[in-house]
Amino acid sequence: MNAAVVPDTLHFSVTQMKTWLMCPAKFSYRYITGAEPEFVPMPLAFGSAFHLALAHHYQWLMRGEPAPAEEVKQRFVDAMMLAKNGPVPLQEDDDGTGFDVALAKGLSMLDVTLGHPSATPAKVLGVEVPFTVDLYNASTGELLDEKLKGVIDLIVEEDGHRVLVEHKTSAKKYSLDQLVYDTQLSGYAFAAEQLKWGEVGLRFSVTTKTKVPAMQVEDVRRDDGDMSDFLKTALGVLTAIDAGVSFPVRGWACKGCPYRARCESER
């Protein structure tokens, strides 16, 4: 495969895969042509800031002591301020609410998240744990040039096993379909298998952005069929990218797309 086509020295992430599946044109702007984004989507800045704050919390726990809640919240505020004052303007949220509302919402969501029993696991094994594993053709076993690269939000130990946790902020609770089919945890499960971690648990920890934030902590499973689907999807997407396949998929996501003006101008 042409290294110029798949960026980041032949590394491929679940985020890239999801981006291409949602809109190949957006993938091209972001990862191939490197187009300048018109703005930073508020949900993206919000989610990143929330993850940073939670990572701080769990890094303290990994060292054996709870982080001061105010310090965790300050991490969130600092990251949001950085996004607000960055070189690319920050977009307002989908529903038109402004920065201050998003800030207040994030702080109340942190209260709910940190107050949930799942936020104080008995043993934290890792926070923001990077991995790089081989990808292969599920039918032939042939190794692909690209490797799967990712970062696991949190790894805790329960009953002698690793549990891989994915943190999400979401407008509402995850549906059964999201829990069953979301490829992020399929990617984690595949990585764990390649790394020979043995039996691992998989967990979504979702904090909702609802008026009264709520926690949804769900343990899920991924079986051999899911692994096969994951590999077929990765291979299909990589083959399409290598062949230069790109087309716009217009829909609800266009509203929050940072390449919208350029995409519209190229119609």
Ligand code: SF4
């Ligand atoms: S504006 Fe819509 S169609 Fe165009 S790149 Fe963005 S998501 Fe895709």
